[in-house]
Amino acid sequence: MPPIPPDSSSAPHPSLGWVFRSPSRAVAFGLGSGLLRPAPGTWGTALGWLLWVAVVSRLPDAGIATVLLFSFAYGCWACQRVGRELGRADDSAMVWDEIVAFWLVLWLMPEEPAVQALAFVVFRFFDIVKPPPIRYFDTKLKNGLGVMWDDILAAAYSLLVMAILVRLEIL
Numbered sequence: 007m008p009p010i011p012p013d014s015s016s017a018p019h020p021s022l023g024w025v026f027r028s029p030s031r032a033v034a035f036g037l038g039s040g041l042l043r044p045a046p047g048t049w050g051t052a053l054g055w056l057l058w059v060a061v062v063s064r065l066p067d068a069g070i071a072t073v074l075l076f077s078f079a080y081g082c083w084a085c086q087r088v089g090r091e092l093g094r095a096d097d098s099a100m101v102w103d104e105i106v107a108f109w110l111v112l113w114l115m116p117e118e119p120a121v122q123a124l125a126f127v128v129f130r131f132f133d134i135v136k137p138p139p140i141r142y143f144d145t146k147l148k149n150g151l152g153v154m155w156d157d158i159l160a161a162a163y164s165l166l167v168m169a170i171l172v173r174l175e176i177l
Contacts, residue, residue: 063112089153128167132159
């Protein structure tokens with residue numbers, strides 16, 4: 007695939023009607039949750055949590071693994087395609103990356119709402135702050151994989167922090 011053009015801040019903000027004209031847009035924009043302001047990534051993560059509770063968590067582990075792998079792969083393709091349509095490699099309204107990455111975190115967390123809420127805050131922190139190497143990949147990979155990968159790294163950081171909290175018996 008040819009590279010996505012450099013980010014263009016003059017491009018119009020997508021509408022809900024535009025988002026739902028194609029499955030790749032609906033997925034990339036988290037079923038429209040990425041259009042919510044402020045903090046579209048937080049809204050997308052919240053939708054991910056809701057979808058986790060309502061659907062994904064009810065699957066057996068093999069099913070969850072399959073959903074995660076398929077969702078990551080489709081997300082790479084969809085975000086690449088939608089980024090090209092928008093002329094912005096990683097539009098802030100594309101939140102599928104937050105959804106899939108947070109599913110990974112939730113899969114490895116206890117089902118207790120308080121623990122999941124803490125995991126939500128920790129994940130959002132790492133997704134926003136982007137400590138190394140997250141920021142490196144966020145700035146260097148300007149394609150669908152780049153959109154998805156930095157959030158997987160934020161999920162890894164989140165899982166590490168949550169594991170430390172469990173090990174220290176804070177959770």
